[in-house]
Amino acid sequence: MSHLFGHDQPLSVQGGGQRPSSFVGSFDPRVRVVAAGLFSVMVVSLHQIEFALAAFFAAVATMFMTDLPLRLTLKRMAAMDGFIIVMLVMLPFTTPGTAMFTVLGAEASKEGLQHAVLIGIRANAVVLMMLSLLAGLTPVGLGHTLYRLRCPAALVHLMMFTVRYISVLHDEYHRLRMAMKLRGFKARNSIHTYRSLGYLFGMLLVRSLERAERVLEAMKCRGFSGHFPMIDHLVFRQRDALFGVGFLMLVSVFVILDRFYVVAY
Amino acid sequence: MHIVDGALAPEVLIGGGVLAVAGLGLGLRKLPIDKIPATGVLSATFFVASLIHVPVGPSSVHLIMSGLAGLVLGWTAFPALFVGLLLQAIFFGFGGLTVLGVNTVNIAFPAVIAGFMFRGLVSRSNPTFAAIWGGCAGALSIALTTLFVAISLGLSGEGFVPAAKLVFFAHIPIMAVEGLVSAAAVYLIMKVKPALLMADARISRYDAQSPAILAEQVNEANNG
Numbered sequence: 001m002s003h004l005f006g007h008d009q010p011l012s013v014q015g016g017g018q019r020p021s022s023f024v025g026s027f028d029p030r031v032r033v034v035a036a037g038l039f040s041v042m043v044v045s046l047h048q049i050e051f052a053l054a055a056f057f058a059a060v061a062t063m064f065m066t067d068l069p070l071r072l073t074l075k076r077m078a079a080m081d082g083f084i085i086v087m088l089v090m091l092p093f094t095t096p097g098t099a100m101f102t103v104l105g106a107e108a109s110k111e112g113l114q115h116a117v118l119i120g121i122r123a124n125a126v127v128l129m130m131l132s133l134l135a136g137l138t139p140v141g142l143g144h145t146l147y148r149l150r151c152p153a154a155l156v157h158l159m160m161f162t163v164r165y166i167s168v169l170h171d172e173y174h175r176l177r178m179a180m181k182l183r184g185f186k187a188r189n190s191i192h193t194y195r196s197l198g199y200l201f202g203m204l205l206v207r208s209l210e211r212a213e214r215v216l217e218a219m220k221c222r223g224f225s226g227h228f229p230m231i232d233h234l235v236f237r238q239r240d241a242l243f244g245v246g247f248l249m250l251v252s253v254f255v256i257l258d259r260f261y262v263v264a265y
Numbered sequence: 266m267h268i269v270d271g272a273l274a275p276e277v278l279i280g281g282g283v284l285a286v287a288g289l290g291l292g293l294r295k296l297p298i299d300k301i302p303a304t305g306v307l308s309a310t311f312f313v314a315s316l317i318h319v320p321v322g323p324s325s326v327h328l329i330m331s332g333l334a335g336l337v338l339g340w341t342a343f344p345a346l347f348v349g350l351l352l353q354a355i356f357f358g359f360g361g362l363t364v365l366g367v368n369t370v371n372i373a374f375p376a377v378i379a380g381f382m383f384r385g386l387v388s389r390s391n392p393t394f395a396a397i398w399g400g401c402a403g404a405l406s407i408a409l410t411t412l413f414v415a416i417s418l419g420l421s422g423e424g425f426v427p428a429a430k431l432v433f434f435a436h437i438p439i440m441a442v443e444g445l446v447s448a449a450a451v452y453l454i455m456k457v458k459p460a461l462l463m464a465d466a467r468i469s470r471y472d473a474q475s476p477a478i479l480a481e482q483v484n485e486a487n488n489g
Contacts, residue, residue, distance in 0.1 A: 036362065037362055040270055040361055040362040040363045041362075041363055043270065043271065044270055044271055044275070044278065044363045045275065052271075076357065076358045077358065079357075079358070079359070080269060080358050080359060083267055083269060083359070084269050084272070086428070086431070087272070087418075087425070087428045090427060090428045090431070091424050091425070091428070094423075094424045094425075094426070094427045094428065095422075095423070095424035096423070096424075112424055115422075115424065118271070119269075119271045119272045120271075121271075122270060122271025123269040123270050123271045123272070123361065125271075126269075126270040126271065126361045126362065126363070127269075127270070127358040127361060130354075130355065130358065130361070130362060131358055134355055139352065139356065142355065152293055154293045154296055154298075154301060154344075155289070155293060155344060155347075155348070157301050157305070158296070158301055158304060158305050158308065158344055158345070158348055159305075159348045159351070159352070160305070161301060161302055161304075161305020161306060161308070161309070162305045162306075162308040162309045162312060162345075162348045162349065162352070163309075163352065164305070164309075165305060165306045165309035165310075166309045166312050166313060166352075168309075169306070169309050169310055169313045170313050170316060173313050173316075173317065187318075187319065187320050187325075188320060189320050189321070189322065191445065193319070193320065194319065194442060194445040194446050194449065195445070195446075195449040196449075197317065197319055197328075197446055197449070198445065198446040198447065198448065198449020198450040198452070198453070199449050199450070199452075199453045200317075201314060201317065201328065201330065201333075201446065201450045202449065202450035202451070202452070202453035202454045202457070203453060203457070204310055204313065205307070205310055205333070205337065205450065205454060205461060206453075206454060206457050206458045206461060208306045208307060208309070208310045209303065209306070209307065209458070209461055210458075211306055212302050212303035212305075212306035212307070213303070215302045215306065216299065216302045216303065219302060225298075226298035226301075
């Protein structure tokens with residue numbers, strides 16, 4: 001998955017983007033990052049399944065306004081759902097409440113089922129909206145955006161370095177792994193496997209630190225003083241403000257309706 | 266290990282967020298400008314660890330190596346692991362934005378604890394014993410992480426308690442595997458480049474790199 005962080009990634013912050021960006025992607029990334037944060041906080045605070053479902057459909061609608069490949073997005077969502085499926089399946093049986101049905105002697109409660117469904121919808125809504133709003137934003141672009149949003153410079157620099165070296169070190173890992181494969185290594189359930197992978201990771205750490213030392217020396221050579229100039233052309237236009245206000249209104253409507261309008265069952 | 270958005274109670278989310286900000290602040294204060302490149306590269310290494318899959322029984326898990334991160338980085342493991350989690354949350358959709366604080370605390374805090382508990386022991390021992398202590402650090406950090414995950418789930422609702430227990434017991438083989446892999450990694454590092462695990466020695470190496478070390482570096486195989 002490290003290809004996402006590949007160094008041959010087009011830096012949309014540099015050339016203004018080679019490909020025409022989608023409708024959502026055309027807004028200022030700062031607005032999009034803040035909107036994604038707001039949306040997650042809003043969704044997490046929803047109590048009713050109907051409104052959580054509506055938020056999920058809002059996320060789906062946003063996804064269709066981006067150029068995200070549908071299959072890949074669904075795959076990512078499925079991966080995320082894999083994390084929670086066990087918990088969601090267990091929840092109806094472990095929450096006390098009115099019994100609905102029994103499986104193998106275990107009683108499932110209505111409250112537990114509702115809670116599980118609510119969590120599932122909320123989790124999917126947040127992830128889908130985040131992937132959609134931040135679609136087309138490269139990791140480097142994200143760093144610049146966070147810097148402009150007044151995140152601590154040290155943290156942003158740390159993130160930029162991490163982003164830069166993930167793909168390099170993943171390549172290094174593949175090289176080491178290839179060398180092991182040539183010597184007949186096969187991952188099994190054995191102490192030998194765990195030891196070999198430990199050596200592999202230890203070697204990766206050693207090499208990465210040596211690389212870091214070289215990088216630091218090269219940077220000092222070029223007069224690094226702890227600050228990177230951030231090359232970007234972020235402009236906050238009227239339509240960005242409109243997008244922000246519109247999104248804020250949408251979020252507030254959701255929260256207010258969720259609190260005051262009770263859907264009758 | 267990632268908790269997703271929407272599962273935890275708001276109080277837990279806020280508490281996790283506050284703790285994460287405090288930890289980040291402390292970690293960043295211990296991060297001089299000189300060490301940002303090295304920390305970034307190491308942070309990328311620990312990100313790559315999460316892309317390495319290890320077979321466990323019929324399935325496979327990815328490495329976390331947070332114990333080793335704590336040993337190598339100390340407090341700066343906090344921002345380093347946070348960056349990895351942020352990138353995973355935003356670009357892979359693992360976990361989410363509101364639980365980022367809780368997830369960071371659950372993974373980075375055990376790393377820091379394990380690092381401080383075993384750092385001195387590892388740097389003072391010969392490679393074999395260092396490997397044993399390193400393995401303990403690796404297993405302990407995963408154990409603490411699952412415990413923290415279980416606690417954050419348990420605090421969010423009674424219904425989660427059985428799931429939290431299940432999470433804990435399901436991770437016991439993973440603790441063992443992490444411990445073994447960390448032990449092997451520490452053994453290799455102690456043989457090849459013990460400076461990596463001697464935190465104090467490393468700082469002085471940056472300040473005054475002797476010509477001998479530079480000559481040694483020139484002779485080392487150039488790997489990029």
